[in-house]
Amino acid sequence: MTFSWTPHRFSGGALALDVANSVILRFDPAQSIDRFADPANLDAFPEAATRLCAERQDHALKALPFGRTEGLIQLREAIDRYFRAEAQAASSPVLLAGLLEEIARALRAGEPGDLDFETAQSALRLISPSRAGALKICPNCEWLFLDRSKNRSRAWCDMAVCGNRVKARLHYRKKKLEKDAS
Numbered sequence: 001m002t003f004s005w006t007p008h009r010f011s012g013g014a015l016a017l018d019v020a021n022s023v024i025l026r027f028d029p030a031q032s033i034d035r036f037a038d039p040a041n042l043d044a045f046p047e048a049a050t051r052l053c054a055e056r057q058d059h060a061l062k063a064l065p066f067g068r069t070e071g072l073i074q075l076r077e078a079i080d081r082y083f084r085a086e087a088q089a090a091s092s093p094v095l096l097a098g099l100l101e102e103i104a105r106a107l108r109a110g111e112p113g114d115l116d117f118e119t120a121q122s123a124l125r126l127i128s129p130s131r132a133g134a135l136k137i138c139p140n141c142e143w144l145f146l147d148r149s150k151n152r153s154r155a156w157c158d159m160a161v162c163g164n165r166v167k168a169r170l171h172y173r174k175k176k177l178e179k180d181a182s
């Protein structure tokens with residue numbers, strides 16, 4: 001099946017988180033997939049993000065200039081490490097410093113509209129303490145997302161995908177328990 005950047009893949013609510021979420025099943029090394037490992041996917045990402053990312057960009061995103069993939073991946077991993085820890089109230093000055101270093105590098109390397117540059121800007125905006133409490137980890141797929149709802153009640157990265165999947169699983173388990181018990 002060919003891969004495409006569907007709206008679900010932009011459930012993060014911020015460009016930096018959508019970039020972090022380009023790794024599927026990060027917690028399971030046996031099944032984990034890095035969508036950016038395929039250059040065609042990475043090339044198609046900026047255009048899709050311009051259309052589908054919930055965080056509006058000041059500039060339409062351009063394809064990543066040649067030779068900057070490794071830097072973007074390092075930035076992505078620093079984003080995931082820091083904000084994943086932050087969402088679990090376990091971030092540290094060391095993680096923050098690591099992220100800030102990657103942000104600085106991307107800002108020096110790029111210009112407005114470049115994927116790494118704009119991802120770095122997005123991460124900088126997310127570091128703001130006013131975001132505390134809005135940053136969450138989806139209990140189904142473990143993607144990072146920003147809960148923009150007023151009462152911070154959003155449970156899933158995407159209710160239509162992860163919410164329903166978990167509901168179906170619970171339903172199946174309940175039915176199975178009933179069957180086993182009878």
Ligand SMILES: [Zn+2]
Nearest residue numbers: 138141157162
């Ligand atoms: Zn999810």
